[in-house]
Amino acid sequence: MLQKEIEARLARYQDPYLGKDLVSAKAIKRITVNGGGVEIEISLGYPFEGRKARMIAEIETLLAPLVEGKTLAVRLSSQIDAHNGRQGVSGLANVKNIIAVGSGKGGVGKSTIAVNLALALAHEGARVGILDADIYGPSQPAMLGSSGERPVLKEKSLLPIIRYGLQSMSIGYLIDEDAPMVWRGPMIGKAMQQLLHDTAWDALDYLIVDLPPGTGDIQLTLCQKMPVSGAVIVTTPQDLALLDVRRACEMFNKLNVPIIGVIENMSHYHCPHCGHDEPVFGQGGGAKLAEQYQLALLGSIPLDIRLREMTDSGNPPVTQEPEGQHTGTFCEIARKVAAILALQARDYSARFPKVVVQHTSPGQVKTEE
Structure with missing residues (x-):
C-alpha cells in the first residue's frame, strides 16, 4: 500500500525539462519499503548534476507526510541513451x-x-x-x-x-x-x-x-x-x-x-x-x-x-x-x-550484431556475425 501511495505522490512531481511527471516519464526504477526504511531509485534521460540536490530535497518534502517515522533515501541518476536523428546514416560506436x-x-x-x-x-x-x-x-x-x-x-x-x-x-x-x-x-x-x-x-x-x-x-x-x-x-x-x-x-x-x-x-x-x-x-x-x-x-x-x-x-x-x-x-x-x-x-x-550474408554457391547461403 505504501509503495502505491508513494508512486501516486511521485506522479505529482513534474520534471520541468521533460515536461512530464516522474511516472509518465518512466523515471522511477524502484521503490523499496523495508521495515523502517524507504528507498527510491529514479533515473532520468538527461544529465542534471546541477539540480540534483534541489530535486532530492523537493521529493523528500513531497513524500514527508507518507514516510513519517521512517528513513527515506532518494537516489537519482541519469541514463543517457542513443537517439534517432537523421535516418539511414550509421552511428558511431563510441x-x-x-x-x-x-x-x-x-x-x-x-x-x-x-x-x-x-x-x-x-x-x-x-x-x-x-x-x-x-x-x-x-x-x-x-x-x-x-x-x-x-x-x-x-x-x-x-x-x-x-x-x-x-x-x-x-x-x-x-x-x-x-x-x-x-x-x-x-x-x-x-x-x-x-x-x-x-x-x-x-x-x-x-x-x-x-x-x-x-x-x-x-x-x-x-x-x-x-x-x-x-x-x-x-x-x-x-x-x-x-x-x-x-x-x-x-x-x-x-x-x-x-x-x-x-x-x-x-x-x-x-x-x-x-x-x-x-x-x-x-x-x-x-x-x-x-x-x-x-x-x-x-x-x-x-x-x-x-x-x-x-x-x-x-x-x-x-x-x-x-x-x-x-x-x-x-x-x-x-x-x-x-x-x-x-x-x-x-x-x-548499436545493440544488434552486424550480420553479413555471403553467397557461397547456388542453393547455399553462408551467414556470419
Missing part, C-alpha cells in the same frame, strides 16, 4: 548522440555558444566531446586554451585533445595557426568525415559539432554524412540574422534532422557599471523564430564583454566561474537540450 550547432551565417557567436554548451553538458555530469567543423576558421583550440597542441596517432586513430574534461578535435590541431585553408567543398567534406570517424572518441554521451556558417555544399555534406541526433540553432535578435538563420532551419528540415531549439545570442547589452540592459540588436527575434518553426527557445545570452574575453582567452566562464551567472545560464540551456533530445525515439542499432 558516441551516443551527435548535436550539430549551426547558425546559417557568421558573426552570431556560434562557436562561443558551442564550446560553452559542451562544457555545460560536461558540468552537468555527461561525457562530452566537441568537433570543430568550421574548417576555414577553426576557433575551438583557442577557446579551449589548447592552441599549438597536436593529437597523437594511435592504432590508426587520432587521440582527441582533452581540456576541462572535454574531448576535442579540430583541423586547427593539424595545421599551422596562420596557414590558409584553400580547399574546395568535397575536400573539406572528406576531411571532416575523417576527423569524425578516425578520432578515438572515448564513450561519449554527446558530441557537439560546431558547424561552419552558411547553408552551402559543405554544410549539406556534413549533415548528410554525419549521424546527427539533433541540431541547435544560434541566432541574434536582429532581422538580418533571422533571414539567414531561417535558411538553416529549412536546411535541417529538408535533411530530416530534428531541430532541438533556438538559442538567442547577444540578446541585450548589460552595462556592468549601471546595470542597464540595452537591446542593441533589437529584441524578440529568437522568440519569433522559435514560434515560426514551433521550436523551443532554449535561452538568451546577453552581450557581455566578460563572456567574450574569457572564452577568447581559453578560459570559458563555465570552467572559471562554476557558480557564475553565465554558467547557470549555459547549464540551464544544456539541461533543456539534453531533455528534449531524450524525448526522441531511442536508437537501438
